[in-house]
Amino acid sequence: MSQSKTMNRLFFYMKRQRLLYTGLTFTMLLGVALDLWIAWFLSSVTNAASAGEMERWPFFIGLGTVVLLFIGLNSYLDHYWKTKVSVNIRKDMRNDTMEQLLKVSVPYRDDNHSGELLSRITTDNQAVGDGCGHTLMSLIKNPILIMASFVYLLLIHWQLALICLAIGPLTVLIGGIFGKLMRSNTGKLQETLGHMSAFLQDVLGGVAVYKTFGLERKLLRKFSRHNATIVQLETNGGKVEGAATSVSEVFGNLTFLIAILVAAFWVAKGSLEVGAMLAFIQLMNYLVGPFMQLPGQWASFQGSLGRADRIFSLLDAPTEVENLPEEGYANKVFSSLTMSDVIFQYSSSSIPVLDSVCFHATGGEVVAVVGASGGGKSTLFKLLLGFYPITTGKISIDGINIAEMSLHELRGYFAYVPQENHLFTGTIRDNIADGKADASEDEIINAARSANAYDFIMGMEEGLDTQVGERGTRLSGGQKQRISIARAILRNAPVLLLDEATAALDNESERLVQDALLKLMAGRTTLVIAHRLSTITHADRILVMENGRIVESGHHTELMRQRERYYQLYTTQLQKEVNHQEMLEQD
Numbered sequence: 001m002s003q004s005k006t007m008n009r010l011f012f013y014m015k016r017q018r019l020l021y022t023g024l025t026f027t028m029l030l031g032v033a034l035d036l037w038i039a040w041f042l043s044s045v046t047n048a049a050s051a052g053e054m055e056r057w058p059f060f061i062g063l064g065t066v067v068l069l070f071i072g073l074n075s076y077l078d079h080y081w082k083t084k085v086s087v088n089i090r091k092d093m094r095n096d097t098m099e100q101l102l103k104v105s106v107p108y109r110d111d112n113h114s115g116e117l118l119s120r121i122t123t124d125n126q127a128v129g130d131g132c133g134h135t136l137m138s139l140i141k142n143p144i145l146i147m148a149s150f151v152y153l154l155l156i157h158w159q160l161a162l163i164c165l166a167i168g169p170l171t172v173l174i175g176g177i178f179g180k181l182m183r184s185n186t187g188k189l190q191e192t193l194g195h196m197s198a199f200l201q202d203v204l205g206g207v208a209v210y211k212t213f214g215l216e217r218k219l220l221r222k223f224s225r226h227n228a229t230i231v232q233l234e235t236n237g238g239k240v241e242g243a244a245t246s247v248s249e250v251f252g253n254l255t256f257l258i259a260i261l262v263a264a265f266w267v268a269k270g271s272l273e274v275g276a277m278l279a280f281i282q283l284m285n286y287l288v289g290p291f292m293q294l295p296g297q298w299a300s301f302q303g304s305l306g307r308a309d310r311i312f313s314l315l316d317a318p319t320e321v322e323n324l325p326e327e328g329y330a331n332k333v334f335s336s337l338t339m340s341d342v343i344f345q346y347s348s349s350s351i352p353v354l355d356s357v358c359f360h361a362t363g364g365e366v367v368a369v370v371g372a373s374g375g376g377k378s379t380l381f382k383l384l385l386g387f388y389p390i391t392t393g394k395i396s397i398d399g400i401n402i403a404e405m406s407l408h409e410l411r412g413y414f415a416y417v418p419q420e421n422h423l424f425t426g427t428i429r430d431n432i433a434d435g436k437a438d439a440s441e442d443e444i445i446n447a448a449r450s451a452n453a454y455d456f457i458m459g460m461e462e463g464l465d466t467q468v469g470e471r472g473t474r475l476s477g478g479q480k481q482r483i484s485i486a487r488a489i490l491r492n493a494p495v496l497l498l499d500e501a502t503a504a505l506d507n508e509s510e511r512l513v514q515d516a517l518l519k520l521m522a523g524r525t526t527l528v529i530a531h532r533l534s535t536i537t538h539a540d541r542i543l544v545m546e547n548g549r550i551v552e553s554g555h556h557t558e559l560m561r562q563r564e565r566y567y568q569l570y571t572t573q574l575q576k577e578v579n580h581q582e583m584l585e586q587d
């Protein structure tokens, strides 16, 4: 994104803080005036001292005290308002980024690691906020202070003032060169930090795997590589900043020294008062100091613009919806679902994952989808949920093409129990209540009871208020599943999408989960991806999927009679279970 475009977009956020910026303009101008006043004060006191005018001392003391109070108050407001501007802009951007993260399409999420996206809302957001507060205000104040000091210097001694001004073009040049270098370095640094945070998220989420596989050293080595790149880029940044500072310091101090020597020469010649020379030195600080700071500040602001680019590229990402849907909405009526000749392929692949898929399900039916791994079963669910647009064919619910429905309306038909039950950090109550907005206590308890979760919840010290931990790590697999089922019960949507868990549970836990599922399925149309075929022998219809095609369809007995693909799958699995049982008995 071009720099002016980024600035324009940032300006949109800054405009909302116009009151604070107005206040900051006032404190900035007052700050400049107070700085100049110090120079004037220095000159007046020195000249009065040289002239022996001691009677003016009470006036100087009184004035100095009042102005000091002003300086204190102004400095407080200036600092506070800069921080407030930065905090407010960060808050607005964080909200927009979070809203966008919730709206982006599933394909976009497939292509972008969550850790990487996370850094946009954390470190990038921080840097942009800082850029719009302290850095930006210094970038505006410094040239004003430089100009005001220059005018004052002109009034004192125009030849000296012109010598001081020689530093100006040089600083602009340094700022231009180093600012560009800094922006490019910051961009690379952010990218690497993003990769590192993605890596960290993966590692922290896989504690059991890295501990049992002994991957600690390997992960540390990988982390060290990210770390080394960061060190390299930060060191480069330090070099660029250091070079900018040192070049501007050398030239700044050179100008300062030349001007002082020339001023002292004119004092010696009698064409400049000592007081004026002191004021001159003070003003030189206001002129040279800001000039020297400008390249660094400009470089830092460029860095913030680089971070803003990253946030805006996320804000521009394709979204599924314009507005976030209403919370916990579920349709109550459903009569039929039809998939006709659906062909679908993921953008990253050239082969269709689903190929001419057709099926029909009516209200109250249980349809099981079975087949070898990678056959396209989960993809079928993802298409029904509208996660990806289909390439060819049609999916309709109650006779309406889902492409013509809002995603909100479409998803209102479904309750989803995924294979890996995702619980959000919070209490058991919060997680169950996610099924329905404003669920009452009774509704939550009834859902927990129907899901066979109530007894174990009440057995816990804090009952429904028990914290589930990160992604539910404080609960067992079966407990998580039952909470997930309770959430789906509370949602009370007419179609249930059930991705049967492959993880084996012990017999008792399995019985409780199966019983909870039967209660959840009662009165609902259910599409179930089944991995253990023994659980779906009573399904109204079984679809056998292979390489993206439905190769067989019918009732269990019918398919067994045909002795084809389903028969093979079923008997193979049955044989495996028998072998497993025999092994256990021998042990």
Ligand SMILES: Nc1ncnc2c1ncn2[C@@H]1O[C@H](COP(=O)(O)OP(=O)(O)OP(=O)(O)O)[C@@H](O)[C@H]1O
Pocket (backbone or CB within 6 Å): 110, 346, 347, 348, 349, 353, 372, 373, 374, 375, 376, 377, 378, 379, 380
């Ligand atoms: N987001 C994605 N992007 C690209 N390809 C994908 C994506 N998700 C799945 N696939 C591919 O699509 C194919 C079907 O995957 P899918 O998850 O639908 O299979 P499945 O039948 O549910 O398998 P399983 O029983 O192992 O869960 C696989 O080859 C998989 O690699």
